[in-house]
Amino acid sequence: MLGVQLLGNEKVTVKEYPEPILTYKNDLLIQVKASGLCGSEMHGYRSPTPHTSNGGHEVAGEVxxxxRSTKFEVGDRVGVHAVWGCGDCRWCGVGKYTYCNNRTGRDLGTHVERFAAPDHVCLKLPEDIPFDVGVLLTGDGCGVPYHVSQRLNTKGGDFVCVLGAGPVGLGNTIVQSFLGAEVIAIDINDYRLSLAKAAGAAHTINSKDTDPLAAITEITHGMLVDKCIEAAGRPETLKLAFTLVGVAGIIMCVGEQGDLPISPSRDLIRKDITLMGSWFYHYSEYPAMLDLYRRGLPIGRMITDHFPLVEAQTAFSKFANGQAGKVMLEP
Ligand SMILES: [Zn+2]
Ligand SMILES: [Zn+2]
Structure with missing residues (x-):
């Protein structure tokens, strides 16, 4: 079967791989219908060393x-949760795999025609959910911003600043706007800001030519924002978040990054600021996301491109150059 291999130095190839086999007792064999590119794959894409496979992990397909699964049958449409809990502990029992101490996982490499995954990490996609939307609903695309929204408890009329308008920022813009927030999206890429606007942002700021603090002071009549979502994963944007959030506000870290000095007195204490983190989503949150989609959440707006698997190089280049929202590879 065909699949993508990351060759390093921003090169990929599509090559022949052996057919996957069902290894564990509850494995399913899944025919890929759509596999999304994720920002987390860009490290492997840009690194000088070749990868034996690819980093694909946001996927939907058909069983x-x-x-020997008792939960799924041939023909079922499924998406796959990318964080695999052990399936047996207290947290896994309530569908909170990200809290499991014994997480497992396989380097799925889903930019392929077929792959195998255990049934307890698969989620059934109803017939009314297109496969590309299924990738978002069971993967980072909707899962990450939905989980953020549960942690932030957004109310109608909140001013929410989203720092970074890549796929994670776009997803947060869509979810927060849908929940009634007035979203201010900040990026340095005008194309991505145009996507944020289409995704529901009430205001967009290119921080290369506009001072974000001055602009947000004006938009919020000096109150600054209620919530600030850091979705760029950069020290300068997290530092900026501390200046843009108003008293008693919340800063939500979503973009992964390393150590960063903060001043508890200046950054947190004197303004009653809450600093939070949010990782991925809970398996148990999937029904609520499906419900939100059916009530009109326009999550599909973050998908800008569909490419056949054989055009993986074009897909990766476009995504890596910041000229795309969510990109789907379709075998
Ligand atoms: Zn991802
Ligand atoms: Zn567990």
């Missing part, structure tokens, strides 16, 4: 062999 073509249900093995």
């Amino acid at each position: 073509i062999d249900a093995g």
Whole structure:
């Protein structure tokens, strides 16, 4: 079967791989219908060393062999949760795999025609959910911003600043706007800001030519924002978040990054600021996300491109150059 291999130095190839086999007792064999590119794959894409496979992990498809699974059958449409809990502990029992101490996982490499995954990490996609939207609903695209929204408890009329308008920022813009927030999106890429506008942002700021603090002071009549979502994963944007959030506000870290000095007195204490983190989403949150989609959440707006698997190089280049929202590879 065909699949993508990351060759390093921003090169990919599509090559022949052995057919996957069902290894564990509850494995399913899944025919890929859509596999999304994720910002987390860019490290491997840009690194000088070749990868034996690819970093694909946001995927939807159809079960073509249900093995010994008692939960799924051939023909079921599924998406896959990218964080695999052990399936047996207290947290896994309530569908909170990200809290499991014994997380497992396989380097799925889903930019392929077929792959195998255990049934307890698969989520059934109803017939009314297109496969590309299914990738978002069971993966980072909707999962990450939905989980953020649960942690932030956004109310109608809140001013929410989203720092970074890549796929994670776009997803947060869509979810926060849908929940009634007045979203201010900040980036340095005009194309991505145009996507944020289409995704529901009430205001967009290119911080290369506009001072974000001055602009946000004007938009919020000096109150600054209620919530600030850091979705760029950069020290300068997290520092900026501390200046843009108003008293008693919340800063939500979503973009992964390393150590950063903060001043508890200046950054947190004197303004009653809450600093939070949010990682991925809970398996158990999927029904609520489906419900939100059916009530009109326009999450599909973050998808800008669909490419056949064989055009993986074009897809990766476009995504890596910041000229795309969410990109789907379709075998
Ligand atoms: Zn991802
Ligand atoms: Zn567990």
